[in-house]
Amino acid sequence: MVQTLCKQLMLPLICAAAIGGGAPPASAQPKPQASPAKSTLTVGVSDNGAAMFSSAQFQSMHVTTARDMVFWNVAVMKNRKYLNLTRQWVKAALKAHVQPMISFAGNGNYIPSVKVYTAAIKAFLHAVPQVKVFAPWNEPDWIYRPKLSNNPGLAAGYFNALARYCHRCTIVAGDVYRPVNQGLASWVRAYARALHHRPGAWALHNYDDVRSHTTSQLRAFQRVTRGPIWLTEISGVERRGHWQFKNQNSFAANKDERFLFDLAKRFHRITRIYHYQWQGTPSAPWDSGLVGPQGRPRPAYYTVRSAAQGRLP
Numbered sequence: 436m437v438q439t440l441c442k443q444l445m446l447p448l449i450c451a452a453a454i455g456g457g458a459p460p461a462s463a464q465p466k467p468q469a470s471p472a473k474s475t476l477t478v479g480v481s482d483n484g485a486a487m488f489s490s491a492q493f494q495s496m497h498v499t500t501a502r503d504m505v506f507w508n509v510a511v512m513k514n515r516k517y518l519n520l521t522r523q524w525v526k527a528a529l530k531a532h533v534q535p536m537i538s539f540a541g542n543g544n545y546i547p548s549v550k551v552y553t554a555a556i557k558a559f560l561h562a563v564p565q566v567k568v569f570a571p572w573n574e575p576d577w578i579y580r581p582k583l584s585n586n587p588g589l590a591a592g593y594f595n596a597l598a599r600y601c602h603r604c605t606i607v608a609g610d611v612y613r614p615v616n617q618g619l620a621s622w623v624r625a626y627a628r629a630l631h632h633r634p635g636a637w638a639l640h641n642y643d644d645v646r647s648h649t650t651s652q653l654r655a656f657q658r659v660t661r662g663p664i665w666l667t668e669i670s671g672v673e674r675r676g677h678w679q680f681k682n683q684n685s686f687a688a689n690k691d692e693r694f695l696f697d698l699a700k701r702f703h704r705i706t707r708i709y710h711y712q713w714q715g716t717p718s719a720p721w722d723s724g725l726v727g728p729q730g731r732p733r734p735a736y737y738t739v740r741s742a743a744q745g746r747l748p
Contacts, residue, residue, distance in 0.1 A: 476699045477706060478743035479536070480725070481668050482713035485520075485527040492732060493531075493713070496740045500534040502667060502709045504573050507539040507547065507593075510558035518562060525565055536709075537563075538570035538610055538667065539593075546582040549592040557600055570610040570638055570667060571597045576622050577612065587622050591629035598632035607665055608634035609656075614643050620655045627659065636663040636706065645669060645695045646680045653702060665707040669695060671735055676720030688723065689734035693748045696738065700747055710739050 479500035480487065487493045488501075503524050509517045521537075528535040539556070547555070556571075575583050575590035583589060598606045608630060613619040637660040641652035656664065671691030674682045692710075699705045715724030725736040738748055 479709040481709040481711040485524040487713040488527040488531040496743045498743045502536040504538050504540040506542040508555040510562045511555050535566050536568040537566050538573040540573040552593050553596040568605045570607045574612045587626035588629040591626050595631045605635035607636045607638040610638040612640040615651045615655050620659050624659045636665045638665045638667040640668045645691050648694050663706040664704045667709050668711040670710045670723040672723040674722040685733040692735040692738045696742045696747050
């Protein structure tokens, strides 16, 4: 619209039991108590506006993480406006007890070298040290920046740089959106070969899956990655310019939203979902807001709130 490659196995526990003589006899074990199943999915919101953190509607959702997209060079720009806005967003997130995640994004069509990128992100880590969860570049496979989208090795270089200098951080790999018929699997495979560090998770924006109620993007992504999958930017969309799908009303968008969270029950590698975005804007070509321009909750709001509270639809 992305962070270990492998889940931790329980083998150490099994071996420990065998060495120590095994578990007690079945008759000595307490009878397990039935308890309602609860989702282990982490649900967040991806939105660049700090005002949402003080909203009573946002607070009642009890989400524990949020994502902001920030220019990759925000900390070295002469104009400090955007860095100050980022600091305000992070401060508001932490005040609301929400874990901030930053996805670095393109600034115009300039594509930096790894060296230039590295200098910029080192400055960011110094300027905003509170952030410990990152995606190196939002949608590096976006076809309208061919210098990067045609060079998955360069995108992997950004990951390597951030993973090298952001100590004790969770760095997600990918953060890609590409449809299957545009070479999603081959792009991610080439990107993965160039990684020097183990990702905390793999990130995907599978909008085509969610709108068409299919799973081709997700299945292709699973085949070429290992470990947790985060859907770092995704939602049911009401209005979006330059897309093959028609605009739709809020009830139809909520059907897509419910399909999205159903994916988390069917694909157990999905451990996080960030809904994009919080509030719709009438003049914007994109609208997938959980609340409308007047601040009224839309049907998808209640779907996301239930999921954030552990009740998947």
